[in-house]
Amino acid sequence: MATEISQRAASDSDTVAPLVEARDVSVVYGSEGNAVRALSGFTGELRAGEIVGLVGPNGSGKTTLVRAITGGVPLVSGQLRVAGDDVSALSARELALRVAVVPQTPMLPEAFRALDCVLMGRTPHLSLLQSEGETDVEIARQAMIATDVWSFADRMIGELSGGERQRVVIARALAQQSPILLLDEPTAHLDIGHQSDVLEMARTLREREGKAVLAIVHDLTIAAQYCDRLIMLDRGEIVREGHPSHVIQEDVLARVYGTQVTVFAHPKTGLPVVAPSLEDR
Amino acid sequence: MRVARWQRLLGGRGDEPVREAATVRPALWPRATVGLAALFGIAMLALALGSADVPLDATVRILASHLPWVEWDTDLPASWKSIIWQVRLPRVLLAGVVGGTLAMCGATYQGVFRNPLAEPYLIGVATGAALGSTIVLVSDVPSSWHGFSVLPLAAFAGAISSVLVVYAVARVGNTVPTTTLILAGVAVASLTTAMTSYLMLQNTTNTIAVFAVILGGFNTATWAKMVWALPYVIPATLVILAHGRVLNVLNLDEIQARALGVDVDRTKLLLLGVSSLAAAAAVSVSGTIGFVGLIVPHAIRLVWGPDNRHLLPLSIILGAAFLIGADLLARTLDQPAEIPVGIITAVCGVPFFLFLLRRAKVAYY
Numbered sequence: 001m002a003t004e005i006s007q008r009a010a011s012d013s014d015t016v017a018p019l020v021e022a023r024d025v026s027v028v029y030g031s032e033g034n035a036v037r038a039l040s041g042f043t044g045e046l047r048a049g050e051i052v053g054l055v056g057p058n059g060s061g062k063t064t065l066v067r068a069i070t071g072g073v074p075l076v077s078g079q080l081r082v083a084g085d086d087v088s089a090l091s092a093r094e095l096a097l098r099v100a101v102v103p104q105t106p107m108l109p110e111a112f113r114a115l116d117c118v119l120m121g122r123t124p125h126l127s128l129l130q131s132e133g134e135t136d137v138e139i140a141r142q143a144m145i146a147t148d149v150w151s152f153a154d155r156m157i158g159e160l161s162g163g164e165r166q167r168v169v170i171a172r173a174l175a176q177q178s179p180i181l182l183l184d185e186p187t188a189h190l191d192i193g194h195q196s197d198v199l200e201m202a203r204t205l206r207e208r209e210g211k212a213v214l215a216i217v218h219d220l221t222i223a224a225q226y227c228d229r230l231i232m233l234d235r236g237e238i239v240r241e242g243h244p245s246h247v248i249q250e251d252v253l254a255r256v257y258g259t260q261v262t263v264f265a266h267p268k269t270g271l272p273v274v275a276p277s278l279e280d281r
Numbered sequence: 282m283r284v285a286r287w288q289r290l291l292g293g294r295g296d297e298p299v300r301e302a303a304t305v306r307p308a309l310w311p312r313a314t315v316g317l318a319a320l321f322g323i324a325m326l327a328l329a330l331g332s333a334d335v336p337l338d339a340t341v342r343i344l345a346s347h348l349p350w351v352e353w354d355t356d357l358p359a360s361w362k363s364i365i366w367q368v369r370l371p372r373v374l375l376a377g378v379v380g381g382t383l384a385m386c387g388a389t390y391q392g393v394f395r396n397p398l399a400e401p402y403l404i405g406v407a408t409g410a411a412l413g414s415t416i417v418l419v420s421d422v423p424s425s426w427h428g429f430s431v432l433p434l435a436a437f438a439g440a441i442s443s444v445l446v447v448y449a450v451a452r453v454g455n456t457v458p459t460t461t462l463i464l465a466g467v468a469v470a471s472l473t474t475a476m477t478s479y480l481m482l483q484n485t486t487n488t489i490a491v492f493a494v495i496l497g498g499f500n501t502a503t504w505a506k507m508v509w510a511l512p513y514v515i516p517a518t519l520v521i522l523a524h525g526r527v528l529n530v531l532n533l534d535e536i537q538a539r540a541l542g543v544d545v546d547r548t549k550l551l552l553l554g555v556s557s558l559a560a561a562a563a564v565s566v567s568g569t570i571g572f573v574g575l576i577v578p579h580a581i582r583l584v585w586g587p588d589n590r591h592l593l594p595l596s597i598i599l600g601a602a603f604l605i606g607a608d609l610l611a612r613t614l615d616q617p618a619e620i621p622v623g624i625i626t627a628v629c630g631v632p633f634f635l636f637l638l639r640r641a642k643v644a645y646y
Contacts (some may be wrong), residue, residue, distance in 0.1 A: 099540070107534040107537070120541055
């Protein structure tokens with residue numbers, strides 16, 4: 001079913017409906033009295049074959065949006081459709097066939113092998129009594145080669161470093177073979193080499209499989225280099241969205257982040273690079 | 282080189298040699314065979330040994346003679362035949378069923394609560410079940426209905442009430458931390474044990490009977506008790522065994538399990554329900570026997586790893602072997618007196634429990 005969705009998405013990405021479609025979505029945490037509006041009237045979409053970066057300061061609603069797309073938080077208003085269907089109408093399994101998530105700091109069972117963890121990505125494809133077959137192992141193997149974790153497939157999670165675990169979780173999301181990939185700070189625990197690996201991989205997936213990728217990225221320079229489009233959130237609302245050079249501008253960043261930065265063009269790509277202003281020096 | 286690395290995606294291979302990992306899970310059958318051999322050996326010893334020792338070969342002949350067209354026991358004394366068939370075999374089988382059930386339920390609770398110390402006895406399920414069945418025993422409620430014992434159902438009511446109270450009290454956000462789980466479990470277990478003791482003492486002058494329920498035992502085992510327990514234990518076992526792979530996924534946190542397509546709330550409720558039913562049925566025929574559900578699954582994890590698809594069936598086999606062995610010790614160590622089997626399991630279990638508590642953070646769970 002997932003392949004069917006992604007094939008459909010890949011073949012005519014311009015004509016079909018967006019894979020994720022949010023209309024006026026609001027999410028409120030807490031009860032009345034001390035309610036916090038985490039997302040306020042968010043409208044946006046994610047199409048097959050694009051990488052959208054979600055940027056903004058802490059507490060701006062980025063993770064809430066990812067949770068809303070995975071059915072993890074109820075909406076107080078608005079409509080959220082994933083591959084054509086309303087999120088609230090989809091079962092956990094149907095949703096997992098459409099959306100794979102790489103959470104920010106995932107808890108992993110330490111005594112399981114890395115390969116076992118990646119094979120868990122096959123869960124939505126298996127019925128209750130089914131075990132992973134050769135095809136599933138092969139899919140997991142490809143995912144682990146892609147994220148550079150195959151060489152320690154046999155090692156226990158407890159023996160891996162933070163960055164290695166992060167890549168195991170990314171491999172698990174790849175093994176899920178869903179048309180939509182949500183990455184919550186996918187590069188947080190990674191060294192610069194693996195950071196660019198992960199984002200290059202996201203681009204490869206987009207090109208070869210027409211996946212739609214939504215990534216929360218804190219590093220604005222990285223976000224600008226790898227994403228087709230950025231959405232900047234602040235206090236649950238969209239401040240600016242569009243091409244990275246339209247979003248990453250000194251006055252916008254000064255307003256949203258409350259700090260003075262210098263933005264200049266990357267010598268090769270021309271895309272914005274953000275550096276501290278260091279005006280005092 | 283870096284470019285080559287990610288280009289290996291989707292079939293393309295880079296220039297770095299990749300060490301082939303063992304992609305195949307170890308098979309269950311060699312492990313199960315070892316377990317079954319241990320179970321069979323201990324069961325045969327338990328049949329042969331006791332206040333009247335029956336030679337091992339005679340035991341085998343008496344058992345075999347119950348197969349159709351086998352007559353090997355004609356020259357053996359009738360007393361041996363009735364000791365083996367009427368007294369020891371139901372006792373051994375019942376101990377096996379209860380031991381397998383408690384170990385399986387322990388493994389299931391540990392998976393559902395994502396907590397290595399969850400166990401029917403420690404989280405109050407067993408003591409709640411004992412209270413439920415005691416209420417039926419001391420009241421005027423008929424304990425069977427058309428030959429179908431209601432004791433396991435009463436025990437289930439007690440068990441599920443306890444587990445819900447413990448879960449509600451111990452839960453912090455999406456997890457059940459070890460400390461709160463054990464504190465809530467011990468509190469509920471103490472309360473229900475106190476109520477059970479009070480009810481029993483009010484209704485009988487025989488304190489031995491009270492201890493039999495609270496410390497557990499198989500000295501009143503009959504074929505009938507086996508028949509009571511099985512209609513509850515067998516379906517629960519089938520449901521739990523079917524969820525081995527899903528229980529592995531539940532080892533992740535709830536958010537990840539849901540993102541991987543598991544209906545977390547429904548699965549947890551189903552597994553808690555059926556494992557409490559099975560544990561309650563076990564308690565209603567044996568009394569509260571602690572620590573089986575703790576020692577057995579953890580020993581298996583230490584040796585064979587945490588995969589629930591192996592852990593659950595092996596817990597059943599080795600839980601049965603463990604409790605048959607414990608019961609054998611209970612009735613032979615201090616002959617002619619019998620030690621309640623719960624004392625034996627506690628003596629083995631408490632040091633193990635303390636050991637686990639000490640190294641709860643170590644990665645074998």
